[in-house]
Amino acid sequence: MSPVVVLVGPPGAGKSTVAEDLAARLGLAFRDTDADVEARAGVPVSEIFIDHGEAHFRALEEEAVATALAEHDGVLALGGGAVLSDATRALLAGHRVVFLDVGLAAGVSRVGMNGNRPLLLGNVRSQMKGLMDRRRPLYDEVARFTIVTDDLAPSQVVDQVLRLVEEDR
Template sequence: MSPRAVLIGAPGSGKTTVGRLLAERLGLAFRDTDADVEAVAGKPVSDIFVEDGEERFRELEAQAVRLALAEHDGVLALGGGAILAEPTRELLAGHPVVYLEVGLSQAVSRVGLASARPLLVLNPRSQLKKLMDARRPIYEGLATVRVATDERGAGEVVDEIVKGLGL
C-alpha cells in the first residue's frame, strides 16, 4: 500500500485544499498528517508547540508520516516542516511527491499575518520567508513533480498534478 500522491510545500501552498480536491477527482481518500498528529495528541498543532514544544511535535509528525506512508493508498498531505527530518526524506524516496510551489506574497495572503501557526508568531512575513528559503531546496530535491500555485485555482493545480503524475 502506498499513496498515489504525497503533497509537500510551504504553509499556504494549498496542500490541504488541493489534496482534498485531488482525492475527490481520483475517487480516493485524503489524509493530512497534521490532522493525524492532532488526533494522537488530542489537541491542535499550535497547542502541541506551546505546551509540549517543537521537538515533541516533530516526533509526533515523523511517526504520523511513517504510518501514513505505510497505511494510506490515497492522497496524502504532509505538514510543511515534515521534510526536515532525514528519516522522513528517506521514506519519501520512491513515492510520487508533488511540491506545491508558492511565492511569499501568495503564502502570506493565504496564511494571513494573524495566523495561529506556531512558527509564524513573531513577524510572520519574515518568519515565513525564512522558512520558505530554508526549505525550498529540500522540497525541490524530493519532488517528482513541481506545480506552481500562485494566482491559480485549486482545480488548475489538480489538473497539472494529474497530468504530471500520469494519473
Template sequence: MSPRVVLIGPPGSGKSTVGRLLADRLGAAFRDTDTDVEVVAGKPVGDIFVEDGEERFRELEAAAVRLALAEHDGVLSLGGGAVLAEATRELLAGHPVVYLEVGLSQAVQRVGLASARPLLVLNPRSQLKKLMDARRPIYEGLAAVVVATDERKPDEVVDEIVKGLLP
C-alpha cells in the same frame, strides 16, 4: 500499500485544499498528517508547540508520516516541516511526491499575518520567508513534480498534478 500522491510544500501552498480536490478527482481518500498528529495528541498543532514544544511535535509528526506512508493508499498531505527530518526524507524516496510551490506574497495572503501557526508567531512575514527559503531546496530535491500555485485556482493545480504525475 502506498499513497498515490504525496503533497509537500510550505504553509499556504494549498496542500489541504488541493489534496482534498485531488483525492475527489481520483476517487481516493485524503489524509493530512497534521490532522493525524492532532488526533494522537488530543489537541491542535498550535497547542502542541506551546505546551509540549517543537521537538515533541516533530516526533509525533515523524511517526504520523511513517504510519501514513505505510498504510494510506490515497492522497497524502504532509505538514510543511515534515521534510526536515532525514528519516522522513528517506521514507519518501520512491513515492510520487508533488511539491506545491508558492511565492511569499501568495503564501502571506493565504496564511494570513494573524495566523495561529506556531512557527509564524513573531514577525510572520519574515518568519515565513526564512522558512520558505530554507525548505525550498529540500522540497525541490524530493519532488517528482513541482507545481506552481500562485494566482491559480485549486482545480487548475489539480489538473497539472494529474497531467504531470499520473498515467
C-alpha cells in the same frame, strides 16, 4: 500499499485544499498528517507547540508520516515542516511527491495572521521568508514534480497534479 501522490510545500501553498479536492476527483481517500498528529495527541498542532515544543511535535509528525506512507493508498498531504526530518525525506524516496511551491507574497497573503501556524507568529512575512529559504532545498530534494501555485485556483492545481500523475504511471 503506498499513496497515489504525496503533496509537500510551505504553509499557504494549498496542500490540504488540493489534496482533498484531488482525492475527491480520483475517488480516493484523503489524509493529512497534521490531522493525524492532532487526532493522536488530542489537541491542535498549535497547542502541541505551546505545551511541548517544536521538537516534540516533529517527533510526532515523523511517526505520523511513516505510518501514513506505509498504510495509506490515497492522496496524502504532509505538514509543511515534515521534510525537515532526514528519516521522512528518506521514506519519501520512490514516492510520487509533488512540491506545491508558492512565492513569498502569495504565501503570506494566503496565510495572513493565522494563529494556528505557530512558526509564523510575529512578523509573518519575515518568518515565512526564513522558513521558505530553509525548506525549499528540502522540498526540491524529495519532489518528483513541482507546481508553482501563486496564480492558480485550487482546481487548476488539481488539474496539473492529475496530468502529472497520469503521465507518471
